[in-house]
Amino acid sequence: MRLVPTLLLIAITAGAWNYFSTPPIRHAEGAIAPDAPVQVNRSSLPSFSVAEYRITPAAEFSLEARVLATETYHAGREADLSPIDLALGWGPMSDSAVLDRLQISQGNRFYFYRWSDQPPIPASEIVAHSANMHMIPASDEIKRRLDKVRVGQIVALSGYLVGVEAPDGWRWNSSMTRSDSGGGACELVWVDTVTVR
Numbered sequence: 001m002r003l004v005p006t007l008l009l010i011a012i013t014a015g016a017w018n019y020f021s022t023p024p025i026r027h028a029e030g031a032i033a034p035d036a037p038v039q040v041n042r043s044s045l046p047s048f049s050v051a052e053y054r055i056t057p058a059a060e061f062s063l064e065a066r067v068l069a070t071e072t073y074h075a076g077r078e079a080d081l082s083p084i085d086l087a088l089g090w091g092p093m094s095d096s097a098v099l100d101r102l103q104i105s106q107g108n109r110f111y112f113y114r115w116s117d118q119p120p121i122p123a124s125e126i127v128a129h130s131a132n133m134h135m136i137p138a139s140d141e142i143k144r145r146l147d148k149v150r151v152g153q154i155v156a157l158s159g160y161l162v163g164v165e166a167p168d169g170w171r172w173n174s175s176m177t178r179s180d181s182g183g184g185a186c187e188l189v190w191v192d193t194v195t196v197r
Helices: 003-021 077-081 124-129 140-147
Strands: 037-041 049-052 053-072 082-089 103-107 110-114 130-137 153-165 169-171 187-197
Touching: 003 140, 053 103, 077 110, 082 103, 082 140, 110 130, 124 140
Parallel strands: 130 187
Antiparallel strands: 037 053, 049 053, 053 082, 053 153, 082 130, 103 110, 153 169, 153 187
């Protein structure tokens, strides 16, 4: 039973080290990523394979957004494809005046936000201007770039919203709208290009 407290201490120490060695980037008030993601639905894009997974693009997708949180994953079949999630915000959810009044976190492939008293903007606007996105890097170089992303940075990426299927019938599909929340609301993004500033 001594193993559990030891592992917990290691996890807390690693999290603290990660936070303090790469503190969030601060910005002045004002929306710094004002535009909504661009999505062009396609039914004719060809499927392709990665390892044993079949990947089917459903839409061309691009966005420029502020990084609200990052989380890496090492276990589970989802991590085989998508080792990192980015919680991203645009429009009012890229504004420090709004974000400073929210507590944001990630875990178990979800993104969470809380506030004290009243939300800084209506909850429906938070949903419509932010999302947790599962990143599938198209190459080792894209993965290296995603691994270095810090909270507060602006990322510009492009690729596809995709569906994934394994030979045993397991499926993982992207949300196709920015207005949903809860289970199934995350975007599953095949990332062809990414730049960070």
